[in-house]
Amino acid sequence: MSRLVVISNRVALPKDVRAGGLASAMQSALAETGGLWFGWSGRLVDEGERTLQRLGDGRVDFALLDLTREEYARYYLGFSNRTLWPLLHFRPSLLDYSRDDFAGYRSVNRLFAEHVARLLQPGDRVWVHDYHLIPLGAELRALGVDAQIGFFLHIPLPPRELLAILPHHEHVFSALAAYDLVGVQTSADLDALTRYFQVEYGATIADGQAVHLPDGRRFRAAAFPIGIDTGRVARAAERAANGAATRRLVTSLEHRRLAIGVDRLDYSKGLPQRFEAFGRFLSRHEEWRAKVSLLQIAPPSRSDVPEYRELRSRLERIAGATNGRYAEPDWVPIRYVNRSFNQATLAGFYRAADVGLVTPLRDGMNLVAKEFVAAQPADDPGVLVLSSLAGAARELTQAVLINPHDPDDIVDALREALAMPLHERRERWSAMMDHLRRHDITYWRNTFLEALADT
Numbered sequence: 523m524s525r526l527v528v529i530s531n532r533v534a535l536p537k538d539v540r541a542g543g544l545a546s547a548m549q550s551a552l553a554e555t556g557g558l559w560f561g562w563s564g565r566l567v568d569e570g571e572r573t574l575q576r577l578g579d580g581r582v583d584f585a586l587l588d589l590t591r592e593e594y595a596r597y598y599l600g601f602s603n604r605t606l607w608p609l610l611h612f613r614p615s616l617l618d619y620s621r622d623d624f625a626g627y628r629s630v631n632r633l634f635a636e637h638v639a640r641l642l643q644p645g646d647r648v649w650v651h652d653y654h655l656i657p658l659g660a661e662l663r664a665l666g667v668d669a670q671i672g673f674f675l676h677i678p679l680p681p682r683e684l685l686a687i688l689p690h691h692e693h694v695f696s697a698l699a700a701y702d703l704v705g706v707q708t709s710a711d712l713d714a715l716t717r718y719f720q721v722e723y724g725a726t727i728a729d730g731q732a733v734h735l736p737d738g739r740r741f742r743a744a745a746f747p748i749g750i751d752t753g754r755v756a757r758a759a760e761r762a763a764n765g766a767a768t769r770r771l772v773t774s775l776e777h778r779r780l781a782i783g784v785d786r787l788d789y790s791k792g793l794p795q796r797f798e799a800f801g802r803f804l805s806r807h808e809e810w811r812a813k814v815s816l817l818q819i820a821p822p823s824r825s826d827v828p829e830y831r832e833l834r835s836r837l838e839r840i841a842g843a844t845n846g847r848y849a850e851p852d853w854v855p856i857r858y859v860n861r862s863f864n865q866a867t868l869a870g871f872y873r874a875a876d877v878g879l880v881t882p883l884r885d886g887m888n889l890v891a892k893e894f895v896a897a898q899p900a901d902d903p904g905v906l907v908l909s910s911l912a913g914a915a916r917e918l919t920q921a922v923l924i925n926p927h928d929p930d931d932i933v934d935a936l937r938e939a940l941a942m943p944l945h946e947r948r949e950r951w952s953a954m955m956d957h958l959r960r961h962d963i964t965y966w967r968n969t970f971l972e973a974l975a976d977t
């Protein structure tokens with residue numbers, strides 16, 4: 523089988539213990555066929571000190587490229603995370619555009635392409651990941667690369683009207699036509715993509731998937747909802763149930779109930795709304811005071827971006843106010859923890875929880891929702907409360923679905939979840955678990971790579 527070359531902003535090395543499902547899916551794909559994973563090293567250097575670090579054993583290799591501080595500021599913090607991220611998450615009011623950032627984004631994509639082009643071998647298949655690297659395929663083509671190249675967008679794709687808000691959007695999104703296959707998370711994202719090409723470029727769409735441009739370019743687009751390593755999460759949760767971390771958590775609850783949220787600290791995750799709703803739940807349902815806690819695990823991310831720092835102080839204020847108002851000497855409503863845990867520990871925490879609160883304002887998929895379900899014990903499963911605006915809601919239809927913009931919806935869902943009879947919890951859980959077992963991360967990776975091979 524031909525070698526696989528994976529390109530993403532960050533690379534997960536085999537020794538990375540915090541690596542999640544995506545990292546292990548890529549690593550196992552690379553292990554099967556041999557290959558290379560290319561991305562930013564995470565190091566910032568001065569101009570002229572850039573290195574390309576090579577690791578691996580010759581069968582599975584890693585190539586890690588340094589960036590300068592200027593490139594990091596423009597490509598990563600600027601255009602990727604202050605322009606594309608808010609826009610693609612339906613938040614145009616947070617969009618911060620600058621021509622210099624856009625130029626930086628393009629030049630890092632070109633830089634990546636130049637390095638990758640030198641590392642490619644005849645017959646390689648290339649798989650590019652996510653919004654940081656949309657123009658990479660076109661840059662590779664400009665360098666004469668004729669390998670099969672696929673692209674997967676992990677975050678949502680909003681309707682054309684929103685995409686068109688981005689200055690010079692045509693220079694960004696038309697680059698998708700350079701790929702043989704463009705994968706998105708849901709059929710809604712796929713509709714947005716095909717519609718954008720129809721309206722902006724007069725493309726015609728055959729079989730709902732083949733996009734033909736009037737200039738003769740063509741590519742295939744399809745939805746590939748990403749999954750998790752369902753079996754691994756389930757086994758990890760079972761093992762962790764008796765581990766020290768889960769036992770300490772359970773003991774600390776003293777038979778009270780537990781709702782859990784686990785998210786990167788990001789404004790797309792709806793954390794202020796979740797905290798507010800939990801406070802409202804306690805205010806409205808006195809009978810639940812001192813009977814249930816919310817454990818929110820939220821490690822800071824992108825703290826060099828001002829919106830993320832503001833979010834952090836906002837959450838501290840709401841958690842502080844809610845705790846000040848309702849806490850008892852022996853009970854705190856919101857346990858707010860700003861650090862990350864390894865996947866096994868998280869799996870144990872999910873299993874110990876009665877309710878998983880996953881309430882993003884917008885999310886490409888949301889793997890935490892899937893991990894929460896996979897970690898539940900079959901005989902006494904917890905209840906997933908899930909935002910209908912997360913990609914995962916299209917598959918996990920047996921969750922208690924809510925609109926995160928309506929705090930009362932979250933309040934009602936919490937009450938319903940905490941009171942749900944065992945037979946109903948089991949019924950909902952088995953349907954979701956069946957789906958997750960059939961559509962796991964290996965299925966996702968294989969369907970994408972098979973579709974790429976078919977292009």
Ligand code: ADQ
Nearest residue numbers: 542676748784785786819821862863885886887888889890
């Ligand atoms: P993210 O926005 O990072 O991913 P999500 O899918 O929920 O969102 O999480 C990714 C992984 O990070 C999960 O495996 C989760 O367990 C882990 N994680 C989250 N918080 C953690 C913590 N506190 N400690 C340790 N691990 C933690 C983007 C898109 C999503 C899409 C994924 C995959 O925004 O919509 O589902 O990519 O395509």
